[in-house]
Amino acid sequence: MKLIFGANTLQYPAGWQFAEHQHAGIEVVGILTGQVLLMTPTTRMTVKAGQVVCIAPYIPHCWASDHAGTLNVLHFIHAPRDLTQRLVSINRPRLISLSSTQFAEYNALFSRLAALEEQAPLQQVRLLRAYVEAFLLTLLESDQVTNPNHALVYEIATYMQVHIHESFTIAQIAHQFALSEATLRRRFHELFHTSPKQYLIDLRLNEAQYLLATTQLAVKEIAIQLGFFDLAHFSSLFHQRVGHTPSQWREKAAHL
Structure with a gap:
């Protein structure tokens, strides 16, 4: 059973645009450098370096940026539902701001997930599942609500x-x-x-x-x-x- 797909670090140019689309899984995008504009039918949101945005399944959305930058993108399909339900807002993207230490931890886990997805042998499924849970918990624990x-x-x-x-x-x-x-x-x-x-x-x-x-x-x-x-x-x-x-x-x- 495939847990994730599309783990990729993307360098986008100035004037970058990505047309409206949607996914069957949860999309998680972290901005390494620069900033991007995320648009859905009900939301316009600027996502900056050090921030991660989580988009629920089947929400139409598109991306744009005036300046060049770098981002991580990852899609979850069969991730633990108790965690993913806490991670995403059902009707709009959820923006999470991370400290530099938290973002470094997020980026390290992302790199490990990307490597495991590329290898994808059967014996790695249990290890991949453990990293998926660690990745999601890192985002949830980082998004502390002070109000x-x-x-x-x-x-x-x-x-x-x-x-x-x-x-x-x-x-x-x-x-x-x-x-x-x-x-x-x-x-x-x-x-x-x-x-x-x-x-x-x-x-x-x-x-x-x-x-x-x-x-x-x-x-x-x-x-x-x-x-x-x-x-x-x-x-x-x-x-x-x-x-x-x-x-x-x-x-x-x-x-x-």
Whole structure:
């Protein structure tokens, strides 16, 4: 089973542009020198030297830079899901700023992953998996949240991700974390630029994309697993977000 692909250090020229595209796995890009502009349908983000940006699967995005520079790029496919779910934001890229020491550790792990991917013998799979986990944990541990309000929102978002297959309401989430619904909505907007309800819907739809691409479960079964008991409503939401019906998406994902 392939865990990663496309590990590469790229020297890009002044005026560099990379057209809109998307991936079935998580894309992690670290800027070694220079800076780049990352654009998605909802976000424009400048990523500078010493920063790493993580992009969730199936988010259309493109790159551009006015000046020359160097970056690392790596894609995760079958990485540990408990770590990757904590690493990426479901609706927008996640930017992580590293200290010089942290970035050196990130770069050393990236180089080791790239070397292991190139060798790729069967006996290296276990070692590669260990390095993948170390790489992801390095990014997670480096992205320390100093604002306690933001830390709580990240905790709530992680709870939603872990319990994605369970039935709960936003009111229940707010009560569980001793917040009013209004406060929860306000803090979610501050951090994720969306409501907790929409975040949960996006999270479940992203999981639906993953299940459609990686399993043979029936569309109705996937919908029910993710709390959508009205198949027509699920299909409508899915089409609004992805631009395809679930069945069309499954066929498209098979060719990504």
